[in-house]
Amino acid sequence: MTREAGAPFGAAPPSAGAAIVTRGLTKRFRGGQVAVDSLDLDVPRGSVYGFLGPNGSGKTTTIRMLLGLVAPTAGEHTLLGLPLAGALPRVGALVEGPAFYPYLSGEANLRRFDAADPTASGATVRRRVGEALDRVGLGAAAGKRYRNYSLGMRQRLAIAAALLGPRELLVLDEPTNGLDPQGTREVRALVKEIAADGTTVFVSSHLLAEVEQMCTHAAIMSTGRLVAQGTIASLSGGQVSRVRIETPDPAGAARVLAALGLADVRATDAEVTAELGGHAPERVNAALVGEGVAVRGLSVVRPSLEDVFVGLTGEGFDVDG
Amino acid sequence: MSTAETRTRTTPGLVPVPETSRATERRPPEPPAGAVPPRRSSSAFWRLLGSELGLTFRRPRNLVMLGVLAGVPVVMGVALRLVAADAELGGIVTSVAGNSLMLTFASLSFLVVLLMPVAVAMVAGDAIAGEAGTGTLRYLLAAPAGRTRLLAVKYLNAVVFSFAVTAVVALSALVTGLIMFPVGPVTLLSGTTVPVAEGLLRILISVGYVGAGMAALAAVALALSTFTEVSIGAVAGTMVIVIVSQVLRAIPQFDGLADYLLPARWTGFDGALRSPIDTGAMAEGLLTFGAYIVLSGSVAWARFSGKDITS
Ligand SMILES: Nc1ncnc2c1ncn2[C@@H]1O[C@H](COP(=O)(O)OP(=O)(O)O)[C@@H](O)[C@H]1O
Ligand SMILES: [Mg+2]
Numbered sequence: 001m002t003r004e005a006g007a008p009f010g011a012a013p014p015s016a017g018a019a020i021v022t023r024g025l026t027k028r029f030r031g032g033q034v035a036v037d038s039l040d041l042d043v044p045r046g047s048v049y050g051f052l053g054p055n056g057s058g059k060t061t062t063i064r065m066l067l068g069l070v071a072p073t074a075g076e077h078t079l080l081g082l083p084l085a086g087a088l089p090r091v092g093a094l095v096e097g098p099a100f101y102p103y104l105s106g107e108a109n110l111r112r113f114d115a116a117d118p119t120a121s122g123a124t125v126r127r128r129v130g131e132a133l134d135r136v137g138l139g140a141a142a143g144k145r146y147r148n149y150s151l152g153m154r155q156r157l158a159i160a161a162a163l164l165g166p167r168e169l170l171v172l173d174e175p176t177n178g179l180d181p182q183g184t185r186e187v188r189a190l191v192k193e194i195a196a197d198g199t200t201v202f203v204s205s206h207l208l209a210e211v212e213q214m215c216t217h218a219a220i221m222s223t224g225r226l227v228a229q230g231t232i233a234s235l236s237g238g239q240v241s242r243v244r245i246e247t248p249d250p251a252g253a254a255r256v257l258a259a260l261g262l263a264d265v266r267a268t269d270a271e272v273t274a275e276l277g278g279h280a281p282e283r284v285n286a287a288l289v290g291e292g293v294a295v296r297g298l299s300v301v302r303p304s305l306e307d308v309f310v311g312l313t314g315e316g317f318d319v320d321g
Numbered sequence: 322m323s324t325a326e327t328r329t330r331t332t333p334g335l336v337p338v339p340e341t342s343r344a345t346e347r348r349p350p351e352p353p354a355g356a357v358p359p360r361r362s363s364s365a366f367w368r369l370l371g372s373e374l375g376l377t378f379r380r381p382r383n384l385v386m387l388g389v390l391a392g393v394p395v396v397m398g399v400a401l402r403l404v405a406a407d408a409e410l411g412g413i414v415t416s417v418a419g420n421s422l423m424l425t426f427a428s429l430s431f432l433v434v435l436l437m438p439v440a441v442a443m444v445a446g447d448a449i450a451g452e453a454g455t456g457t458l459r460y461l462l463a464a465p466a467g468r469t470r471l472l473a474v475k476y477l478n479a480v481v482f483s484f485a486v487t488a489v490v491a492l493s494a495l496v497t498g499l500i501m502f503p504v505g506p507v508t509l510l511s512g513t514t515v516p517v518a519e520g521l522l523r524i525l526i527s528v529g530y531v532g533a534g535m536a537a538l539a540a541v542a543l544a545l546s547t548f549t550e551v552s553i554g555a556v557a558g559t560m561v562i563v564i565v566s567q568v569l570r571a572i573p574q575f576d577g578l579a580d581y582l583l584p585a586r587w588t589g590f591d592g593a594l595r596s597p598i599d600t601g602a603m604a605e606g607l608l609t610f611g612a613y614i615v616l617s618g619s620v621a622w623a624r625f626s627g628k629d630i631t632s
Contacts, residue, residue: 067463069630088465095463099456103380115372116464116471118365161460 017081019043019169019200020066024075027061035061037224038075043202043217045168048195050211050232051204052305053221059204060096062221063173067093080168089119092162093171097178098154102147106138106157109146114164132160136190152183159190170194172203176210188214208305220309227312235308243276243284246297256291260284276300366470373478377444383482386440387489393436394428394494398501401427417498422507422520424498425491426594429531432490433587438563439556440486441535445479445542446555449625453550453632468626476543476618483535484528491528513596523598527590530603534587537610538563540617541583547624550632580605583613 020043027036036058043049053059064070066077068084079087100109110129114120120128133142136156141149149157155175162170175191176184191214195201205211211218212232219229228235243262247253250267254274257265262274262284276284281300288295377383405418417423449472452458461471507520515523542559549555566582569575579585589606592599 064459064630067459068465069459069462071627071629085465085467088463091463093460093463095459097456099460101376101455101457104376112372112376113460113464115368116461116466118369118465118467118470120365122364122368 017045018078019045019047020049020077020079020202022062022066022075022077025062025065025072025077026074027058027065027070028073034224036065036072039224039226041077041219041226041229043200045200046198047217048191048201048203048215050215050218051202051221052208052211052218052309053204053206055206056223057206057221058224059206059221060173063093063095063171063202063204066171067091067095069095087169089117089165090168091171092164092167092169093173094158094162094175095171095173097174098158100146100154100157103145105143105145106133106149106153106160107142109157110161110164113161117165120165128164132163133157135163136160137186152179152186155179155183155187156190159187163194167199169200169202172201174204174206176205176207184210208309212305218305220305220312222309222313228308232305235305236302241276242273242301243279243281244271244273244297244299244301245284245288245295246271247288247293247295249293252291252293253288253295256288256293257284260287273301366474369466369470370474370477373474374481377478377482378485383440383444386443387486390432390436390440390486391489391493393432394424394490395497397428397431398424398494398497402501416508418502420507420520421498421502421504422495422517422524424502425494425524426527426591428490428494429487429527429590430588433531433534433590434567434584435563437486437490437531437535438538438584439560441479441483441539442542442556442559442563444482445476445539446546446559447552448475448479448543449546449621450549450555451546451552453630454552456632458632459630462630469622472543472547472622472625476540476621479539479543480536483539484532487528487532487535491524495524509596510591510594511596515596523593526593526598526603530590530593530606531587533607533610534583534590537613537617538583540614540621544617544621544624547621547628581609583609586610 020041022039022041025036025039025041026034028034039058039062041062051059051062061070065072066079067088079091081087082090100106101112104112107129110132111125114125114129115122130139130142133139136159138153138156138160141153146154146157155178159172159175162172170191172191176187179187188210191201191203203211203214215232217229217231218235220227220235243257245253245257247270250270250272253272254265254267257272257274260279260283262277262279265272265274281298285295285298288298401414401417401424405414417427449458452461462468466474504517506514506516507523508514538559541562542555545558546552546555563584566584570579570582570585586606586609589602592603592606
């Protein structure tokens with residue numbers, strides 16, 4: 001089914017221009033469980049690409065395959081149109097939470113990971129580490145041992161590690177996981193800032209609202225399968241906006257809306273909703289007032305990714321923390 | 322309701338959009354996707370090895386271990402001196418108390434049985450498993466450290482540590498011996514007496530030999546380290562191999578096997594205490610060490626290069 005959805009581009013070879021391309025990417029773990037099932041992703045350069053799915057839907061496994069940590073059972077992928085070893089130095093990654101040496105300082109930890117990158121220069125490491133730490137607001141805590149970092153600081157250090165060099169692509173696996181609202185806001189702002197510099201950001205999340213807020217594009221995963229991908233606008237575009245009117249005269253309002261040509265008019269005790277279609281909300285309001293229908297409130301309910309997800313899978317989105 | 326039906330009904334406009342005007346506006350098309358891979362700096366290997374050595378020799382746990390290893394010869398020296406003062410004992414006590422250099426050989430033969438292998442196993446067994454356990458392995462490989470390169474760096478680091486362990490024991494014993502016992506010509510196991518300078522040379526040969534033996538153990542520990550995410554498991558596994566080998570060595574029925582057991586070969590450094598030096602036995606020992614290194618190294622590489630990193 002997923003392959004059908006991907007049919008228009010499923011046959012195309014990985015293109016050199018895209019940030020991430022996967023074709024038929026599949027991972028079956030020992031024990032037979034299929035974590036990722038023939039995934040066809042196309043992540044355009046310059047996008048902030050939300051990789052959305054409930055817990056256990058295969059996001060982390062996909063990211064591990066992209067980074068060469070886990071060998072796919074089938075399928076192929078390219079990053080930045082390059083062989084993996086050539087691409088990885090241009091890719092900053094956060095995979096399943098931060099992991100550092102507890103007995104080293106934040107700065108020493110970054111130096112350690114920088115040393116593992118064969119293209120990074122030891123001559124510039126001091127400056128690059130300092131810049132990365134400043135960028136995530138950890139400049140003052142650079143000399144503190146990682147052991148003593150708070151959860152938010154650890155997450156930010158992980159993002160700093162992803163920013164050690166000039167990156168064309170950032171792969172961030174649930175970067176706001178476990179953060180308090182303040183930390184979450186900071187990370188989201190940072191992602192927007194990084195994206196504004198032209199870096200492609202591939203960010204996984206199990207939070208619909210987060211993807212709607214941060215991303216230009218999204219892919220939606222459900223139990224290892226891709227159920228949809230595209231721009232946020234095109235994804236939500238499949239669902240219709242509805243106008244919702246609070247009124248003491250629902251019958252009158254419903255009549256007016258029907259007369260205007262709005263479809264699927266539904267009236268309850270104190271409100272009326274209908275598909276907005278191409279109508280301007282202000283015209284709807286003017287018509288209601290013109291017909292003497294008292295309007296207490298008028299709002300437009302735009303479709304969310306959640307509606308898209310529910311519409312595509314017939315399941316609720318298992319949203320937690 | 323199948324998802325395909327749902328999709329066609331509720332989302333007719335839902336077509337995957339590989340490249341959108343919005344994305345291209347935000348970032349003008351790049352010069353052909355940077356078709357040239359970044360240049361690999363030739364010093365990158367040494368930089369990673371330096372980082373590895375820095376971690377190993379700054380890690381408190383390893384420093385404590387080296388400190389203990391340095392302390393044992395001192396304790397041995399003091400004890401032997403006290404014992405030698407009030408008794409006419411024969412054998413090892415008189416030979417150590419009688420010459421400043423003999424404490425080094427005595428310390429090596431005492432520590433090579435268990436404590437030095439523990440120290441080496443702690444570092445080499447932790448090499449991959451420890452990084453996997455803390456999750457840092459995924460970030461090293463994503464950097465990308467390269468699996469073969471990382472394994473080579475990890476092993477070289479363990480080799481350096483193996484020689485460091487041996488050198489620390491020898492140095493501490495040498496200094497202690499020089500302070501506590503008379504300096505003069507050394508009487509070897511074979512009864513011949515050699516001058517101090519030659520005694521020092523023979524110590525150097527012993528250190529090289531024992532260091533190589535420890536490096537062979539490090540290869541075994543590294544191989545085990547690629548099979549687990551719990552570093553204590555790899556360390557314990559290595560020690561089990563050492564102890565089982567010691568036991569087998571002690572059983573007369575397994576005499577033929579002894580030549581192939583690491584612990585039996587480690588004590589072969591006493592070939593340097595014979596006159597002439599027992600080069601035949603020592604060369605065989607080095608060959609055994611080499612065989613362990615090649616075999617364990619292959620196992621480690623085969624396992625690590627294809628392993629799914631899921632930690
Ligand atoms: N190492 C593994 N062995 C077996 N199954 C795994 C392993 N890692 C993940 N899985 C399974 O694969 C599925 C996808 O997991 P994951 O990629 O972590 O999902 P997500 O990141 O979206 O929460 C889950 O059902 C999980 O249990
Ligand atoms: Mg995950």
